[in-house]
Amino acid sequence: MTTEYTTRMGDGQRILMTREQILADLKEGMADAADLGEIPDLSEDELDKLVDIIAMPARMVGVEPGKEVPVTHDIGTIRIDGDQGNSGVGIPSSRLVGVMMHERAFGADTMELGHIDYSYKPVKPVISNEQQTMEVCQQNTIIPLLYGAMPNLGLYYTPDGPFQNPGDLMKAFKIDEARASIEGAAKHATRDITWIMKKMMSSGTDGINFDTVGAAGDGDMYASLHAIEALRKEFPHIYIEAGMAGELTLGLHGDLQYDGKVLAGMWPHQQAPVVAKAGANIFGPVVNTNTSRSAAWNLGRAVTFVKAAVKASSIPCHVNMGMGVGGIPMFETPTIDAVSRASKAMVEVAGVDGI
Amino acid sequence: MSKEETFKELADAVISCKKEAVDAAVEKARSEGIEPAEIIEKGLAAGMNEVGILFERGKLFLPHVMLAAGAMESGVSILEADMPTDAASKKLGVIVNGTVEGDVHDIGKSIVSTMLQSAGFEVHDIGRDVPLQDFIDKIKETNADMVGLSALMTTTLPGQKEVIEMLKEQGLRDKVKVMVGGAPATENWANKIGADCYAENASEAVTKAKELLV
Secondary structure, three states: OOOOEEEEEOOOOEEEEOHHHHHHHHHHHHHHHHHHHOOOOOOHHHHHHHHHHHHOOOOOOOOOOOOOOOOEOOHHHHOOOOOHHHOOOOOOOOHHHHHHHHHHOOOOOEEEEEEEEEEOHHHHHHHHHHHHHHHHHHHHOOOOEEEEEEOOHHHHEOOOOOEOOHHHHHHOOOHHHHHHHHHHHHHHHHHHHHHHHHHHHOOOOOEEEEEEEOOOOHHHHHHHHHHHHHHHHHOOOOEEEEEEOOOOOOOOOOOOEEOOEEOOOOOHHHHHHHHHHHOOOEEEOOOEOOOOOEHHHHHHHHHHHHHHHHHHOOOOEEOOOEOOEOOOOOOOOOOHHHHHHHHHHHHHHHOOOEO | OOHHHHHHHHHHHHHOOOHHHHHHHHHHHHHOOOOHHHHHHHHHHHHHHHHHHHHHOOOOOHHHHHHHHHHHHHHHHHHHHHOOHHHHHOOOOEEEEEEEOOOOOOHHHHHHHHHHHHOOOEEEEOOOOEOHHHHHHHHHHHOOOEEEEEOOOOOOOHHHHHHHHHHHHOOOOOOOEEEEEOOOOOHHHHHHHOOOEEOOOHHHHHHHHHHHHO
16 A cells, blocks of 8 residues: 655645655646746756655654754744734733744744834834834844834725725726826835834844735835835945745736836746845745645745745845745644745755745 | 738737737728627637736736737727627626725735726726625625625635625525635635635636636
């Protein structure tokens, strides 16, 4: 009888697969990434290594000694006291306690302070509170502590902001107006992020995390790149991390460029060089999980994309690993078997510098 | 020029997203005596299908799809005079589309609406964070054939199931097809809650809507 191994579907469902089935799905996922991104396949050795990782008998796996990488957390400060609605565990505590728990109990290598809304725009009215919290957190920790949030261009469109929603304009065939709206929103976002970070830097922040760059399409990425550029100019030694929202930069505008390159349609290996050019220190590639495919299919695909990004990047790549990205199932609390396998694969096969 | 070459010219004009190019290609095809239905089906629609494929592969984007759809619409309007009255303006079906209550994600749902609209459906996009009763009200108001329910969070996914239950309670379930989508949704989830289909992306939403309604 053929041995079957416990693994997952992309939605977290537990399934059994043989080594042959795992390999077949890995190859299919890899081929999808190679085709879409026009990037190289993984080698036979790398595929064999991925099969070995998925088929490991232990529920939880880890990297080989000497291959450890830095691990940072994004919204972690509110992950402790936030409820399930924002991926938290609902334990009453402060953001300071959240930072200290990650530093002293969970072994985080760097950490981030984030606002409950977790977008830059809503930070403006409470900037003094954020500065004060940052100062207190800095006084109680030694790990590099960044300030982070989402550029979230969506908040600049109606009903939340001053610009008409490009989605609505597009549906009315007002394409030029939609593009103008995106460009206006991008300028506001760049201005806001730069202003907020100037304030936060005066309170001892070690750096900035741009979380989910491109979530609202190419305008979102355009705004972020210009904010990175402005911050690098203002603060030559600031630590800047830019993590993407998805594997493909969606072209809601379609024609926006940075450094002469059209942003729409960029895959991770094309995003990395423009992020570096803007002045970031760290690039966070993202590959989305397909919930209807196996973890093997998703992992083969994610590792292929991320390996190409690592190769193309002149700055370290800290891959985004969590619910629904990086080959990890889309599940509110992703299972440790899937998380640890996907993380090991990213370090040992894709060659990422951190997570 | 052979018919096949003319069809390719029509399709290429649509892919170029340029209204002038489509209008010129349609006039040329007309002058060659090609039937309007053939010009649309084998030329313009074939071009739109290719646009859909390029969209799916991340080579073309929403504005390009809209421009291509606008150009195709212009080409079809030139042919209207040569066509039976209702053939030119008939919509493929009426679809109410929205993101369920508690979920503010807008972009994916809007892309689906636009793609459905570009494909020839009458789409009523009722926005994001939509109270579930509003779906039922809009379905009744527009006499919709299908409802699209989007959810991007595991916590809002049950809203899709609730709308299906409400459709049953109102005696509308047999009349209205239900499509579900969004990152946490799956084919299994669609089957479990009794939806008619699950669409993984905007292109698939168009394909599935056509399968169910056309």
